[in-house]
Amino acid sequence: MNSSYRTPLARARGLGSAKEGVGHFIQQRVTAIALVILVPWFVVSAALAVPAGYDGAVEWMAKPWNAIALILLAAAAFFHMRLGMQVVIEDYIHKHGMKQALLILNAFVAISLFAATAMSVLKVWIGS
Secondary structure, three states: OOOOOOOHHHHHHOOOOOOOHHHHHHHHHHHHHHHHHHHHHHHHHHHHHHHHHHHHHHHHHOOHHHHHHHHHHHHHHHHHHHHHHHHHHHHHOOOHHHHHHHHHHHHHHHHHHHHHHHHHHHHHHHHO
16 A cells, blocks of 8 residues: 555656745744734834934934844844745746746845845944
């Protein structure tokens, strides 16, 4: 008796799991946990900084722990966004060339947004 659940065609083609699903799943969950912690902190902190106006917000962002937490928030958010968009692209775009181009664009957009955010926070933190 054959214990394989794969069809004869699948066995002949040698296609199967890419062995990347579990890692992707764990990465999404870890970034989600980080966001569950960092987003409420950001909302409360930003709400407390808003009444002081622009100068108060800059002063708040210039504090080392706030700047570090903001950079961590941006990293988690943009990486989580990239992972989610990757799943959407892989599931719904069927043309191979288009799929590869969108996956590359997705990575570049996420990295660019993080770099711009991190540079802005660092400029305020170091510049003040």
